[in-house]
Amino acid sequence: MNMKLVGMCLVTLTLGYSMLGCADAYHNESTPAGRLVPSRLLPVPSDVSRELQDSIRQAASAPDSLGSIPATPDEWRAAIAMYEKPEQVREHVEAIKEKFPVHVTAGTMAGIKVYVVNPMAGAERSGRRAFVYVHGGAYISGAGEAGLDEAILIAYHTGMKVISVDYRMPPDSPFPAAVDDSVAVWKEVIRECKPANVGLGGTSAGGGLALAVVLRLKELKLPLPGAIYAGTPWADLTNSGDSTAVNDHVDSALSGGNEWLLAAGRWYAGGHDMRDPLISPVFGDFSKFPPTILLTGTRDFLLSDTVRVHRKLRLAGVEANLHVFEAMSHADYATLPDSPESREAYREIALFLDKHLGR
């Protein structure tokens, strides 16, 4: 059985090379266009938690695609509505709150919708600190309570008050709405808290947005946060990172999602240059950034975005800590909150914020 698979791969490899040989405009013998990787069966890894193994096993039998790409604003709205049914979102948030108890209050700051997530009485560890959270969801999903789950995890694991920004999104409000809304909330938060006592961060699009907000605060000469958390940041909306090729069809969460994400990114950019650092912060200037903690996994579709940001921070002389989890796919630490890896990840974030935020 295995030998058949191996045999098939070799045929695929040979066919691939000979096919490439015909496409002279694209490739010639001396300069290969890239590396041809044969088809493989990736075993469920042994040295990770049961929870992560189960997730990998389940994803392996799921369809290898995020679905067809919406083409119009209404199709985008329909696709999001399908992913985020209000009843299911509410149940999901209640389930998370049951395991990770916090108080959640909906409100507005500077006219922007926010959720304030407070640790339970007694669990609060640092009353003069706060964390501004920007949710993920490829800049097209995660509105309202659908963007709350990681805010809850951060409040629970760090003992800090978290202000989750329910920023405006496409198709109605493309870039720079998300950046502007986050900056507006930031300005309100630092009227009550010393900026050095406040962290800022998020995961995926939220990780990228957090980095973009710091770039924008630098432009505006506004005070910067005391520390940044960039969880597997979508820092390059052109998806030019190498892991978008290497980990395509490897990542459990974003497998086969390259075109889908690119389309979402184009909706977000709304005609602006995708390489604008406020859209794709990996192309920005990281000098004078606050200390930054970055998380990713070896199977993460955005592993490369994460490590490229880490390297650019280090080249700019910034204190930046990178944590890469074995066999984790995109944002597994947030979506598998019961796993030991998730607790370990948020413990690193809590330690990092505690070390770098003012008191």
Add this chain to the structure above:
Amino acid sequence: MNMKLVGMCLVTLTLGYSMLGCADAYHNESTPAGRLVPSRLLPVPSDVSRELQDSIRQAASAPDSLGSIPATPDEWRAAIAMYEKPEQVREHVEAIKEKFPVHVTAGTMAGIKVYVVNPMAGAERSGRRAFVYVHGGAYISGAGEAGLDEAILIAYHTGMKVISVDYRMPPDSPFPAAVDDSVAVWKEVIRECKPANVGLGGTSAGGGLALAVVLRLKELKLPLPGAIYAGTPWADLTNSGDSTAVNDHVDSALSGGNEWLLAAGRWYAGGHDMRDPLISPVFGDFSKFPPTILLTGTRDFLLSDTVRVHRKLRLAGVEANLHVFEAMSHADYATLPDSPESREAYREIALFLDKHLGR
């Protein structure tokens, strides 16, 4: 052309699934044995140096294998001799020394062959410090001058005296000879230098050996180094890390090398349990380890060994810094010493050692 490739991949995927469905002993519908990844063409990444791009392009047209696996001691000797022709090794070392000038002296310490690599006069930055270097080469190659190149790079980039241990190896001297020889040299070095002023490390098998030596020093209750450098450590000779599957045929240096490395590991283990922490230190106890810096790349066959060691160090409360370079294969930072990534990597090592070693 591209569409044909994509089409072929879809066929491969479908075929793969249906073939798996027939092999009930290995797989059933509810519990997939793993994730089937279709064949892909990995483009040369855009956001890395010209040197790294060239290396990736060259490797893509090289045979995708380390060659046939030697079966007898004489076949191992012949394979090593083929890789390491004395004339070529000498030329290689001279070329490295020309670009990264240092003084090299061959000698013995505690009866073990060593090379002492000193920075040039004026380039020495820390006379009371030293670095004990253990070379890589899968525990079967890198003897004599063939193990010198990274020792030269470390002496040059850190300004420290480097003692490179020419430890005994299989087929003549399997485990624990390499550990014993390194411990013997360590004991000699700390007769002249404070242990807290001395670093220890290496790349690949050398990275794994450095970790094993610390585990052994703990067993012997001997003083530990002030800091450790584990460059893409071969810390699991059973190759159970997930990247040995994900990055197989992706890594430029070790592509298709899994069986070859496992065979080399068995020669090294010489009948001992491959999961013995002194052979595969990822299975060891990392409590009380010195501060450790780890390097790897997103295409590294041993990415998982590196990040697993990092996580276990962190879980043991050890200060451990991880650096992952975009699209780097196994040990590219050492084998592409002219690349900006290499200089960046050794700069991180120099900063880390300078911060953590005593003065």
